[in-house]
Amino acid sequence: MGLGHVERLQGGPEGLRGTSYASARKTMETSKATRNSCDLCYRRKMKCNGQKPRCSNCITYEVDCTYIAPSRTPAHKKRRSLAKGEDGASNTQGRLGQLEVLVQQVTERLDILERKNETEPLLQQEDANSTVVLSKFTRSEDDRNSPRLMVLPPLEQVLPIIQSYLQDFNSVLPLFHADTLLRLVHDCYSLAPLQRDPVVWAAINVVLALARRYNFVAIHEFPSSAVCLSRAESVLSKVVLGDIQLLNIQVLVGIVMLLQDAEDLKPALVLIATTIRLAHSIGLHDWTYSAHLDPLHTRQRACVFWLAYILDKDLSMHSKQPSIQIDDDINLDLPSAMALKYTEDRSRIDNTEDATGVITTADGTVKMNFFTARIQLAAVEGGVYDYIYSTRSRKRSPEERSRALQSVSYALEQWKASIPSEFNVSAGSRRVARGILPFLGTLHATSLACTTLINQAHAWDAEWIASIRRYGTQGIEPLLPPKWDMLVGEARDLLILFGELGGTDRWDFWVAGCSYMTAMVLLTANSMFKPNHGDLSLDRYLVETGLQTVGTMMKETESERLQSFQTTCIELHQRTQERYTAMS
Incomplete structure (x- = not known):
């Protein structure tokens, strides 16, 4: 499949089992108001059946069924407050509580399906003239979690927003087929x-x-x-437990x-984890499941799978948990690279090939x-996890670890060499x-994360930070990573590029935040080692x-990290300034 010289990660579904699902519940407050819904159903806007001693939703989420939470005042019924805690601990724990129940149900259904497929091979017959096959929506009295009204903003507001999304985001990360999505919207x-x-x-x-999220809405x-x-x-x-079609996977990936x-x-x-398993259930990872479909539909299925693959490997590396997708189980070709291509007069690019995921210079x-x-870099991320964090890595001999390091380092260098100079971080702006x-x-922030993790020069590497501190206090020089000047140059260019992007909010900060802070440490360390560069x-x-940006994010998120x-970083920066002053 052309994923480079990276040893294959034999992760599998164990990554799901390694996730903690413990859910913290807030203490209920007293209230004078009376309601028919219990506190859980009231807060999550679910239909409460009033069953005693616990309603069905409280049984599902394993919480006490109480009626003491304060009621909303009439003035706020039409509008929900979106304070800075919307992504806080309670919101996260609520999502986890819902997701763990769904994951258990999905796993049970998929296990039954897999046992059935041992005697009856799975072949998903999809309409060759359509990108998605829609299942009919049938309402049930027992379906207590579905909203009563599936309302949407006015169509005249939504259409320009979707057009901007398709042009500016989906053209680069192709989650949907444009015409099919627009048809779904109108329907x-x-x-x-x-x-x-x-x-x-x-x-x-x-x-x-x-x-x-990505500022396409005015x-x-x-x-x-x-x-x-x-x-x-x-x-x-409905998405994960209904009739699984391509659209279900697209929703989950989004x-x-x-x-x-x-x-x-x-x-x-x-x-x-659920997304990858459901993608497997309709054969997105294997081209033979799409052999009977038209090229457009086949390509869309592949795009959705590769987006899930990117997310799987990226989350694996950042969380230090095994990925779900095993590379050796993939039977798909990569989209063509099309690194550099000109027409004969070199004045315009050749647009005769498929432009899915293609970016151009201004x-x-x-x-x-x-x-x-991005797919190829995700494969490298899988290799980084395998080399640094995997159980298999800890079992390797020193010689085997050395070979694994050479393999993933070579794959990363090959990837960097494949990027045209016009799209390098230094020239991008x-x-x-x-x-x-x-x-x-985001692309180059991920690349820097891979490089610094391999070389143990990441902002969250305790030994690396301690070695810089020792140099500042005791003058003990640390062992610098190979190609130090090149690494510092990448960090500098990345911070310059982030500066060109302008304002940062907490959503886009966490996508590249670790690399952003790592780059700050690299520049600080370099100035400490070479105060006259x-x-x-x-x-x-x-x-x-960067410190101002981190300070702003810290106040907004109240993150201890x-x-x-x-x-x-302030401590290291101050020591750098003191060292420079002493040598001046």
């Missing part, structure tokens, strides 16, 4: 809210959440990304994209398949359109700007 709006398909409704909300009154995500999650049971932007990755880890002369590059910069920033003033400015980093 959904032609139905009354009670008649809408919950999976289609969830897909529209996922698209709106992604558009809101309407201030439009529902926030958190509201749209919450609506999609409200029908998650939700994981949104969840991976949070500091706490547990919900994303739980859901990506002048239109050079193009690169970003999607393919000058050569590409502004809308492409966030994608390049030529980029000292620039690096000081970049680090101080950020507070710890800020304290460490």
Whole structure:
């Protein structure tokens, strides 16, 4: 499948079992108001059957069935407060409680299906003239978790937002086929809210959440990304327990994209495990399941699988948990690389091939398949996990570990060499359109994370940070990673690129935040080791700007992790300044 010189990770579904699902519950407050719904159903807007001593939802979530939480005042019924705690601990624990129940149900159903398939091979017959096959929405009196009204914003507001999403986001990370998505939107709006398909409704909300998250929405009154995500999650049971089609997987992949932007990755880890297993159930990982379909449909299925693969490997490396997808079980070709391609007069790029995932320079002369590059980097991330964190790695002999290090290092260097110079982090801000910069920033932030993890020079490597501190206090020089100057240059260019992106909020910060802070440490350490280097003033400015950004994020998120980093980085930066002053 062309994933480079990385040893295959033999992870498997154990990654799901390694996730902690413990859910903390807040103490209920007393209230004078009386309601028919218990506290859990009232807060989550679920239908309560009033069963005693515990209603069915409280039994499902294993909580006490109480009626003491304060009621909402009438003035706030139409509008939910979106304070800064919307991604806080209670919201995360609520998601985990819901997800763990769904995962258990999905696992049981898939196990039954797999046993059935031992005697009856699975062949998903899908309509060759359509990208998705819709299942009919049938309402049940027992379905207590579905919203009563699947409402949507006005169509005249939604269509321009979806068009922007398709043009600016989906063209690079192709989650949906554009014409099919637009047809689904129009079909959904032609139905009354009670008649809408919950999976289609969830897909529209996922698209709106992604558009809101990545600033494609100019309407201030439009529902926030958190509201749209919450609506999609409200029908998650329909998405994962119903008739699984491609659209179901697209919804799940979109939700994981949104969840991976949070500091706490547990919900994303739980859901990506379910997503991969459901993708396997309809054969997205194997081209033979699509042999009877038209090329357009086949390509869309492959794109959705590769997006799930990227999320799986990225979450695995950042969480230090095994990925779900085993590389040797993939039977798909990568999208063509199309690294550099010109027409004969070299004035315009050749657009005759499929443009899925392709980005171009601002002048239109050079193009690169970003999607393919991201898939290949995800394979490298899998190799980084295998080398550093896997149980297999700890069992290797020193010679085997050395070979594994050489393998993953070579794969990473080959990947870097495959990126055209026009799309390198140093040239990106000058050569590409502004809308492409966030994608390049995330791509190169991931590359830097791989490099620093391999070389044990990451901001969260306790031994590396301690060695820098010892140098500042005792003058004991640490052992620098190989190609130190090149590594520092990558860190400097990445911080410059982040500066070009402008304002940062807590959503996009956590996508590349670890690499952002690692780059700050690298520049600080380099200035400490080489107080007279030529980029000292620039690096000081970049680090101080970074500290301001981290400080802003710390106040907004109240993250202890950020507070710890800020304290460490300020200490190192001050020692660097003292060392420079002493030598002046």
